Amino acid sequence: MALRVPGRAGPPQARRARRLLFAFTLSLSCTYLCYSLLRCCDGRGRGRLLRAPRGPRAAVPPAPPEPRPCAPPGPPPRAPAPRPAASSLSGSPKPGTKRLPQALIVGVKKGGTRAVLEFIRVHPDVRALGTEPHFFDRNYGRGLDWYRSLMPRTLESQITLEKTPSYFVTQEAPRRIFNMSRDTKLIVVVRNPVTRAISDYTQTLSKKPDIPTFEGLSFRNRTLGLVDVSWNAIRIGLYALHLEGWLRYFPRAQIHFVSGERLITDPAGEMGRVQDFLGIRRFLTDKHFYFNKTKGFPCLRRTEASLLPRCLGKSKGRAHVQIDPEVIDQLREFYRPHNIKFYETVGQDFRWE
């Protein structure tokens, strides 16, 4: 026996009439909904849909007034999310964000800092500023926002890096860098201080040919063996002294020392240690380097398969001014105790004697 559910069924005419009424109500609701939507998105939205894009160079017409918001009354909308990146000329957003550097090559002048920067920036996880911003010595007054604005855009996984070799001998630099971030990783490329001084002098001489001789500038009294430590070319080489200032702010493990000498004889080995220090995979290998016998320095293959290795410019690896060997010996003697102290502090023998 079949049971009838009250109200759910009836004579066939009544059921048809109910279906018709339902269909009519439904179509009426849809029509109203479409009408509301069209009104709501009138103006800019409709214009954008109808007008075909004219390409990147087309002049953009002034935007018509904003349409009335469609949202029902309620709590105010949340602030828009920060813009991911500025738009490029083509209108597509550039990937990444400008960030303050997480790592810095802080010195030393003429140590081989350009080589380290150019080598490490081949790594896909590193983006580096090509020029020296001199923020922590000359431009500190411009503020961190200015400094950040100079940086290349990086993805979350990439490290931002810059190099300014004068930071290592700038008294305020350790404190200023610490105040930016106590986690900043510091790289110092060091080189035999006597060769470094001659390299420094050679560079100055190429710009100012009238300066006194290297010997004349190095000593206050050569016969007495009194070295002039107020001359910058000599002073920069007192590595142990400058390092003291850095160790007041940063633990030893947060400073990595690159041997300027090994950087020339074994660039892949030195760069391997730099990559380990930065906590990035060993992407740069010996396949990235080609020793150019004419230049006397390793040159870089941007990709392992690249047939055209690129050498650094003419100002890197230039012939040094001839210096009296006796002067060189005197300077070696002068630096010896300083070097030994430096080796002890760093826990590494750079074999400059």
Ligand SMILES: Nc1ncnc2c1ncn2[C@@H]1O[C@H](COP(=O)(O)OS(=O)(=O)O)[C@@H](OP(=O)(O)O)[C@H]1O
């Ligand atoms: N691969 C390669 N090619 C060329 N030059 C190399 C390389 N690796 C290290 N070097 C040494 O780098 C020295 C210049 O050091 P910096 O780049 O620190 O100089 S600077 O402070 O930025 O002016 C530069 O010093 P000089 O030889 O006195 O010119 C080089 O000895």
